[in-house]
Structure formats: structure tokens, C-alpha cells
Amino acid sequence: MKLLEPGETLDGFVIEDCVHSGGMAHIYKVKYANGVADPGFPMAMKVPRMTAGDGAENIVGFEVEQEILQVLTGPHMPRFVAAGDLTRVPYLVMEYVVAKPLDHWLEQAKETGERPSPETIAKLGVAVAKATHSLHRQNVVHQDMKPANVLIREDGSALLLDFGLSYHGHFPDLLAEELRKAIGSPVWMAPEQVVGVRGDPRSDIFAIGVMLYELATGELPFGAPSTTGGLRQRLWMDPPPPRRYRPDLPPWLQEVILRCLAPEAAQRYPSAAHLAVELSNPEQIKVTARGTQTEGTSFRVHFKRWIKAAGMSYKPSPLPTEQIDQVPIVMVAVPNKDVTDATLYSLRVAVNRSLGTRPGARLACVTVISSSETSSTDKEKSESRVHSRYLEMLKQWAQGIEMGSHQASFHVIESGDPADALLAYARGNCVNVMVLGAATHGLKLQPFIPTIPIKVAMEAPCTVILVKQELPFAQLGAPE
Numbered sequence: 001m002k003l004l005e006p007g008e009t010l011d012g013f014v015i016e017d018c019v020h021s022g023g024m025a026h027i028y029k030v031k032y033a034n035g036v037a038d039p040g041f042p043m044a045m046k047v048p049r050m051t052a053g054d055g056a057e058n059i060v061g062f063e064v065e066q067e068i069l070q071v072l073t074g075p076h077m078p079r080f081v082a083a084g085d086l087t088r089v090p091y092l093v094m095e096y097v098v099a100k101p102l103d104h105w106l107e108q109a110k111e112t113g114e115r116p117s118p119e120t121i122a123k124l125g126v127a128v129a130k131a132t133h134s135l136h137r138q139n140v141v142h143q144d145m146k147p148a149n150v151l152i153r154e155d156g157s158a159l160l161l162d163f164g165l166s167y168h169g170h171f172p173d174l175l176a177e178e179l180r181k182a183i184g185s186p187v188w189m190a191p192e193q194v195v196g197v198r199g200d201p202r203s204d205i206f207a208i209g210v211m212l213y214e215l216a217t218g219e220l221p222f223g224a225p226s227t228t229g230g231l232r233q234r235l236w237m238d239p240p241p242p243r244r245y246r247p248d249l250p251p252w253l254q255e256v257i258l259r260c261l262a263p264e265a266a267q268r269y270p271s272a273a274h275l276a277v278e279l280s281n282p283e284q285i286k287v288t289a290r291g292t293q294t295e296g297t298s299f300r301v302h303f304k305r306w307i308k309a310a311g312m313s314y315k316p317s318p319l320p321t322e323q324i325d326q327v328p329i330v331m332v333a334v335p336n337k338d339v340t341d342a343t344l345y346s347l348r349v350a351v352n353r354s355l356g357t358r359p360g361a362r363l364a365c366v367t368v369i370s371s372s373e374t375s376s377t378d379k380e381k382s383e384s385r386v387h388s389r390y391l392e393m394l395k396q397w398a399q400g401i402e403m404g405s406h407q408a409s410f411h412v413i414e415s416g417d418p419a420d421a422l423l424a425y426a427r428g429n430c431v432n433v434m435v436l437g438a439a440t441h442g443l444k445l446q447p448f449i450p451t452i453p454i455k456v457a458m459e460a461p462c463t464v465i466l467v468k469q470e471l472p473f474a475q476l477g478a479p480e
Contacts, residue, residue, distance in 0.1 A: 004047065009033050011084060013045060013093060024058055024164065025049055029096060043081055044096035047089075057183075060174050061164030062090055067171055068140060068163045069094060076131035076159055097159050102128070102147035105215060115246060118253050121215045122279045125256075127158035128208055129276035133430050135160060136201045136272060136320045139169035143198060145207035146188045147214075167199040169319040186225050191235040191263050192314060194228075199317035201324060202265040205272055209260025216253060217245040221261055235263055236305030238297040247294070252282045255291030263305060270327035270360045273430035277329065277362065277409060280429070284409045327360030328432030333422050333456075334367045334397055335437060336390060343437050343467075348400050350435050350467045355406055361433075363401070363408040365394045366425055368418040387412045419455040431462050438466040 003026060008015045013030040020027040030045045032038055048062040069080045069092060084091035102124065109115050116124075128150055135142060142149075144165040151159040165183055167173060175183050176198055184193045190206035197203075213221045221239030225231050239261060242254050256278055262268045269275040278285055285291075317323070332351050335343065355361050373386050394410040401408075415421035426434055438453050457464045 004028060010045075010089060010091065011082070012036065013043075013082075015045070019044065019096075023049070024061065024162075030093060039079075039081060041079065042096040042098070043093055044078075046092040046094070050090075057175070059086075059090070062086075062092075064166060064174055065162070065164040066090075066092055068166050068168050071168075072135070072138060072140065072163075074134050074138075075157065076134045078159065078161065097151055097153070099151035099153045099159060102150040102152060102211060102215075104152075106147060106218075109215075109218060115218060116215055118216075118250050118282075121212060121253065122282060123156060124152065124158075124215065125208065125212050125279045126276050127152060127156055128211070129205075129272040129279065130430065131158040131160050132201075132204050132208065133272035133276065133324070136204070136324055139320050141167045141199050141201055141317075141320055142204050142207075143167055143193065144184055144188070145204050145211070146185050147211055150211075169199065169321070173198060182228070182231060186231055187220055187222070189231065189234075190265070192265055194231045194235065195314055197314045197317060199320065200265055201271060201320045202268045205260050205268050205275060206265075208272070208275065209257055209268075212253075212257045212260065213239065213242060216249055216257065217242045219245055232309075235309040236302055237263070238302075240296050241293050243292075243294050244296075250282070251287045251291035252285040254293075255285055255287050258290050263309075271324040273324070273329055274327065274362050274407070277364065277429055278407075281409050281411075286407070325432070326358065327362070328358055329362050329364060329430060330354050330358065330433045330435065331364045331366055331422075331426060331429075331431040333434065333436035334365055334394060336367050336369065336393065339437075344397060346467045347435065347437060348397070350465055352402050354433055354435060354465065355402070355404075358433075359405075361406060363398075363403075363406055364411060364425075364429065364431065365398055365408065366411045366413060366422065367394055368413045368415055368421045371414055371416060373414075383414075419452045419459075422452075422456050423459055423461075427461050433463045433465065434460055435465045435467060438468050 003018060004010065004015045006016055012033050014033045016029040016031065018026055018028050025046050025048045028045045028047070030043050048058050050059060063086065066083050070083070078097055079095040081093040081095070105116050105124065132142065132145070140163070142160060142163065144162060149160060149162045151161065153159065165175060182189065182194050182196065183198065188207040188210045190203035192200055193203055210221055213219070222234050238258065242257055243249050256275070260268055260275065269278070330351065332347060334347065351363065355363060367390055369386065369390060390412040391410050394412070398408060398410070411425065413421045413425060422434070422436070425431070434456065436453050436456060453466055457466060
């Protein structure tokens with residue numbers, strides 16, 4: 001299809017500048033014609049390339065994106081406006097977001113010769129992981145995650161683009177039906193995609209690992225393979241450890257990157273939410289030999305994996321939401337004042353029960369302290385001392401929990417409103433289940449003044465388990 005010219009009108013949209021001309025599509029800024037009020041945000045029109053030399057995946061991918069974009073919601077995806085008739089002029093009109101692509105940090109590093117700091121890489125990784133988890137919660141796996149398809153806003157949040165190769169758990173997989181080859185961009189394609197498995201959320205986690213690897217080292221973990229044989233190598237091979245290229249890289253970051261890039265999906269992070277929590281708390285990442293190594297994986301290990309990969313059978317993926325619901329983030333709010341041993345014991349029992357029924361769950365232990373506890377003439381030292389004391393308290397409390405293979409993190413939050421602090425943590429960290437004690441004081445006032453557990457339960461974005469504490473029955477009937 002020929003390029004549209006500025007000033008042309010198409011189905012009530014006035015074409016403005018062409019802002020991108022790629023191998024799959026042209027993108028134009030547009031506005032409504034005939035004085036129709038704009039929707040309150042800038043708009044862009046995406047028109048697929050359909051020349052004689054373009055493959056069938058262009059138009060099939062466009063059909064897929066048209067279907068999926070219309071049902072996506074949330075701040076991590078562009079808002080859908082309109083779609084054109086595929087039999088006449090195919091196009092998509094969506095929100096035009098002004099933000100920096102992840103490519104910006106890669107190009108900047110090439111120009112300056114300085115790699116992004118580990119802290120910057122972690123923040124970018126958190127933003128991409130949270131956006132990806134939001135997508136997975138809508139039963140969609142992107143399947144083409146790469147720097148050009150990720151935008152970072154000024155506030156640090158991420159927005160995902162280009163769903164032409166995506167998989168939706170409730171829609172027919174047109175790409176798998178029409179094409180018989182590996183679908184995706186070779187550099188970022190996960191091993192299971194190479195053998196035709198689509199719909200596994202952990203494929204996107206692999207792609208995030210490739211992006212983090214390049215941000216950290218300036219190198220691609222598996223190069224840029226152009227043959228099926230080159231692609232298949234990632235089914236059994238590990239990339240060179242990032243610390244070989246960049247010795248100053250902290251072990252915790254290498255640990256995260258290499259776990260994302262594990263050949264078998266089951267060895268990666270079980271969900272993007274788990275990855276976001278890890279990168280948000282680098283000081284609590286458990287570093288194994290994988291995080292400190294500078295030598296590559298031995299030939300013997302690779303050979304054994306090659307044998308295993310040759311005989312491995314791959315099954316279709318279940319719904320993305322089913323997979324990530326099996327690996328929730330369980331948050332427990334541990335009180336630190338006016339709390340009895342019975343209450344702490346009851347919370348521990350409830351957490352053990354929650355983790356026991358969710359083998360892949362991750363635990364976040366949270367306590368909230370008031371700002372008055374950290375006030376002193378030397379505020380910085382006071383905050384550090386108080387936070388360390390409460391962190392130690394949380395870790396001691398958690399010693400009675402049967403962790404097994406579960407990962408855990410510990411968080412002390414300073415706030416004047418404990419309920420708001422707990423809710424903000426749950427929203428910001430994709431918490432699935434929240435465990436907290438049910439209030440037993442002020443029972444007569446609860447209909448009028450909600451207690452912290454009641455307020456949290458009313459506004460929580462997730463399942464809430466209220467643990468009944470021992471009630472002072474002798475006092476319930478006592479006169480005020």
C-alpha cells in the first residue's frame with residue numbers, strides 16, 4: 001500500500017505526519033476531520049504494508065492486533081479508537097503515546113560508551129515486568145517483546161506496543177493456523193517458541209531477560225541467529241555470564257538475568273510479577289553460583305541438555321491466567337504493636353496454609369511503622385536503625401513458616417496511615433492474596449469507624465484472608 005500523504009482524509013481521520021515507516025507497517029499521526037472533538041489524547045494510525053514482496057504474516061498479524069487491541073485495558077497499553085475494513089483499507093487508530101523506547105538507553109550507551117547503572121537497569125526491568133504482568137492477567141502473551149516495542153514514560157511506567165504476533169487465550173490463534181514456522185523476532189525469541197509453543201507467559205520473561213542482558217553488557221546473549229539451527233541452540237545453551245563482559249556488574253543482577261534466560265521455562269521466574277518484586281528488592285535477592293560465575297556453562301552440561309531437548313515433547317500452554325494464578329504473591333501484614341503471641345501464631349498458621357496450597361507462591365512479609373519512630377536529631381541513622389530492627393523482627397517471625405522452595409522478601413513501610421500503606425503495597429506489587437489479622441478491639445464502633453483490616457478488605461485489589469484472633473470474651477459483655 002502506498003504511503004498516505006499529509007492532509008489526506010481516511011474514514012473521517014485527517015492524516016498528519018508519518019512518524020514511523022517499518023517493515024511491517026506505517027504509522028501516522030492523525031486527528032478527527034470535520035471538527036469532531038478529539039478523544040482527549042493524541043491519536044496514531046497504523047497501516048500494514050501489503051506490497052507484493054511482503055509475507056502473509058503482515059496481514060495475519062494485523063488481524064491479530066486488531067482483535068487483541070480492542071479488548072486490552074489498563075495504563076500499560078495504548079487505548080483503542082477505531083479499525084478499518086480489512087477488505088478495503090486496513091488500519092488501526094489508537095492512542096499516540098509520547099515516551100522513550102527502551103532502545104533509547106541502548107543507543108545512549110553506544111554513543112557515550114557508558115552502560116546504564118545496575119539501579120537504572122533494575123528500574124527499567126521493574127517497569128517492563130509490571131506492564132507484562134498486566135498483559136498476562138488479561139490472558140494475552142506478547143510473544144514479540146523487544147526494545148522497540150516498549151515505551152518508558154516520564155513517570156517511569158512502561159507501555160507495550162505491537163500485538164501483531166501476540167497470543168490470546170480466548171481467541172483463535174490465527175498465526176499458528178496460517179504459519180508453520182517459528183513466530184517471533186529471532187534475537188528475543190524464547191526456546192519454546194522455536195519449537196512452535198505459543199501462549200506461555202514465561203516466553204515474555206525470557207525476552208525481558210534478553211533486553212536486560214543487552215542493557216547490562218551491550219551484547220546480545222545469543223547473537224542474531226538467522227537459521228533454524230542457530231535458533232535451536234538456545235534450547236540447551238546458556239549465554240556467557242554478563243559479568244564476563246562487565247566485571248563490575250553486581251551478582252544479584254546477573255542472577256536475575258540468567259534466571260530469566262534459563263532454557264527451560266520452568267526454571268525461569270514463574271510470573272512477571274515475581275520478577276518485578278525481585279528487581280525492586282535487590283538487597284534481598286538470593287545469589288547462587290549462577291550470580292557470581294564468569295565462566296560459561298560446561299560442554300558436559302550443554303551436551304546433557306542437548307540430549308534432553310532432542311527427546312522432549314512440548315504440550316500446548318494452558319490459559320495465561322491459569323498459569324500465573326498457580327504462582328501468586330502472598331502478602332502478610334505483620335503487626336508490631338499491641339499484638340499477642342496468639343495473634344502472631346494464628347497469622348503464621350494462615351500463611352503456612354496459603355503457601356501449602358500454592359506451591360509456586362512467593363511470600364512478602366510487610367509491617368508498617370509510624371514516622372514518629374524514626375524521628376531524631378540524626379534522622380538518617382535513626383531510620384536505618386529502626387528499619388533494621390523491624391526487618392529482623394519480621395525475619396524472626398517468619399522462621400516458623402515452612403518455606404520449602406518458596407521465595408520470601410521482607411518490607412518495613414513508614415506511613416501515618418497503615419491501611420493506605422498496605423493497599424499501596426498490594427497494588428504496586430501485583431499481590432494476589434493478602435493475609436492480615438481481624439481486629440478484635442473497638443467492636444461496637446466498627447459499624448461507624450472501619451478498623452484497618454476492614455478498610456483494607458473493602459478496598460483491596462486482591463483476595464483478603466482475615467485471620468480471627470483470640471477474643472477477650474470476658475470483656476465483651478462488660479459495661480463501657
